[in-house]
Amino acid sequence: MRLLTARAFWMTSPGIGEIRTERVPDPGPDEVLVRTLHSGVSRGTETLVFQGRVPESQWPSMRAPFQGGDFPAPVKYGYLNVGVVEAGVPELIGKTVFCLFPHQTRYVVPATAVTVVPDGVPAARAVLTGTVETAVNAVWDAAPQIGDRISVVGGGMVGLSVAAVLAGMPGTDVELVDVQNRENEAKKLNVGFAQPAAAQTERDIVIHASATEQGLTTALELLATEGTVVELSWYGDRRIAVPLGEFFHSRRLTIRSSQVGGIAPARRRSYAQRLALALDLLKDPRFDALISGRSGFDELPGVLPRIADGSLPALCHVIDHPAN
DSSP, rough: OOEEEEEEEEEETTTTTEEEEEEEOOOTTTTTEEEEEEEEEETTTTHHHHHTTTGGGGHHHHTTTTTOOOOSSSOOOOEEEEEEEEEESSSGGOEEEOOOOOOSSSEEEGGGEEOOOTSSOTTGGGGGGGHHHHHHHHHHHHOOTOOOOOEOOOOOOHHHHHHHHHHHHHHHHHOOOOOOOOHHHHHTTEEEEGGGGGGOOOOOEEEOSSOEEEEEEHHHHHEEEEEEEEOOOOOOOOOOOOSSSHHHHHTEEEEEOOOTOOOGGOOOOHHHHHHHHHHHTSSSGGGGEEEEEEEEGGGGGHHHHHHHSSSSSSSSSEOOOOOO
């Protein structure tokens, strides 16, 4: 039996993290040993976790599949991991795979927990799989029709992923709306862009992903009569005012929640099928527009606080792991 160790990033207390050494067991008969190539920092959920802002009522539902520790801290958290299988199930050895695993240089998981990254998807781009999967689920929940006028409010990692997925639908008019200038990213995704004051109105669907109270208000203001806002934002422990007065009832508007943890029964798809679809979509190089920066694994304790407080602007920040 080998004595293999790995290094893992732990959030030791709100706003503070460190790299720890951990023992990695030998893989069992139906397991694989994965050496991480890249992991990704989610600008939204992961920074809320890092800041200790997960409400106690949501601790069970917010657990990541391979989370270590418990909320609020110490906790090993993350879910965007791409690596190469080094040992275990023979047919997977040497394959590049995606797994919902935290930032750790090596790990062992059941073979069913990894998905092979298809040819044509670079390993660094594949860290976006979890976010694109969220976008696919949101589009399924929105159920757009050919020719719909759709706005995406919030040009972060999730909003841009949604816009990219929608842009592939024939006949749809897609506009990204954000208070920041995201014109360059929108152009790379082949969608329109506007800041809120200049955004198109009379929209059939608005997908909201800004995680701000004003963004939700803007989303409602952009809708046509009988239109629907699909709410993707997760606000952590913040209370948000929703403008249900004025035109909300007279225009018969709808707010619908969407969360990647559940698939609408009408879709008749499994989680594995949804994940495979997200990976297939990532063959499109337009998604590189979502990768805003890269750092080495050893830099994580300094990088994550800067992403969380906004001093390091980020969409998806890729963490490059050591070669050995």
